[in-house]
Amino acid sequence: MRLEHLKYLRCPKTGAELSLVNEVMENDRVKEGRLVTKTGESYDIIKFVPRFVEADNYAENFGFEWKLHNRTQFDGDANHKMSEDRIFDVSGWGRDLSGEILLEAGSGSGRFSEHLLATGAMVVSFDFSQAVEPNYESNGQHKNLLLVQANIYEMPFEKGFFDKVFCFGVLQHTPDPEASFVALTQMLKPGAKITTDIYLKTFKRFYLNTRYWVRPFTRTMESEKLYARCKGYIDFMWPLARIIRKIPKIGEAINWRLLIADYAQQMPDASDATLKEWAYLDTFDMLSPAFDIPASPATFQNWHEQAKLENIHVRLGPNGVVGTANKAKD
Ligand SMILES: C[S@@+](CC[C@H](N)C(=O)[O-])C[C@H]1O[C@@H](n2cnc3c(N)ncnc32)[C@H](O)[C@@H]1O
Known part of the structure; x- marks a missing residue:
């Protein structure tokens, strides 16, 4: 991580601000160190990535697969634009998001992160698994990336802070996809946009x-x-x-x-x-995933409505059901 990105992080348990101690710097990045609160919570930074979860968790299979296939699904390497097209076709977002702060949940190998970064936005990205390591290897040099290992149910960020929330390929792999979706909507600032997908259940x-x-x-x-x-x-x-x-x-x-x-x-x-x-x-x-819980379009629509989102557009998409919406302006 970069020092200037410390301001985006909060203790996932208490919401308190974090200070950096025992840091080992490599050029302008923090390679190792510890993030601490005044009340004694502490989180390691390992291989440039702040870790807010235990190394061993139910997403171990994803860490394994993304380390092994760290570049397999990257557009450039495979000579197509599948990931890039999927982001912008589904979300309807513009290609220039400079000045915005974007949250990416469950980033895996980082095949979407690279295109989100190319918009010029500040991209705050997290994954529950060790996949953060291959993602950091691919995208970590980007000055607008803050990548952490964290759980969607205990995100180390301030609620109501983000201009955009992006989450593709993840919800079905969490133990409670509806609760995961709700957690993401809580990160939106008033008027902010969210785009998500989930495997289709029929x-x-x-x-x-x-x-x-x-x-x-x-x-x-x-x-x-x-x-x-x-x-x-x-x-x-x-x-x-x-x-x-x-x-x-x-x-x-x-x-x-x-x-x-x-x-x-x-x-x-x-x-x-x-x-x-x-x-x-x-x-x-x-x-391999511990969880694979798809949803019907009606169910997905219902989650959006329950979260009191506006301009809801739920439909079939490239990888199941996709949804776009925004949080009401205050
Ligand atoms: C199928 S992969 C998708 C990765 C990436 N979004 C993509 O489409 O290439 C699902 C990802 O969700 C992550 N994940 C699962 N449960 C999570 C949780 N509770 N919090 C954050 N990420 C989670 C996994 O670690 C995994 O990398």
Whole structure:
């Protein structure tokens, strides 16, 4: 972290301001140190990142996958604009957000963080898992990034402080997605905008989706072991998957039912090696999370209404149900 970003942090337990002690600086960044309150709460800074949660938590699988696939889903590396387009198509936000303070929840490897930073906004980003380390490696040099390891239920920031709140790919992976959504809305300042998404829950998508049949057996497996099994399975099935995806209309869906995360349609220009790497990552990603709790559009709409947001627009989107809204002006 950078010294000038200390002002954005608060003790997640008491809301008190934090002071920095025992710092080890590397150029203009704090590499190691401790953030303390006057009443004795303290939080370590490790590898440039303030840590407000225990290292071991239910999101260990995400730390594992994002360390291994630290750049797999980055637009530039994979030669497409999927992440960038997803942010701006769904949110409807402008590309120049200079002067604004933006909160990104559950940033994972940081594939969205890089585009949020490119808007010129100050980006305050957090993730519950060790994924903050690969994200920091990719984006940490940016002077407008404050990245911390924190829990959506105990965020180390002031409520009602942010101009924009962004959260894609996360809510379904928290133990109580509605409570997570509500927590995010509390971070908005009057008139501020929020954009979120959640996996879609329908009968077909939930009860007939093979991943929900297999997850009870895989989600408690040790990450290394599960990843090795997923990789071995993809390697074995890949020649068949390449044939199956050629079946008009339903080929790719069959592959997903066979638990092969197939992105050939979404990334028509990607090489076979890239598609296979995405398959390794996303097959593990669908079988490993401790929580995978989708929601219907009606439920998602209801959360927005209960939070008393305005200009609510809930609809189907790239990764399930998406929502945009803003908090009422005072
Ligand atoms: C599927 S990944 C999505 C990462 C990124 N948003 C993306 O789409 O590439 C879900 C992320 O949510 C994070 N997460 C899960 N529970 C969380 C919590 N309670 N607080 C903060 N982040 C959480 C995980 O650590 C993980 O990195």
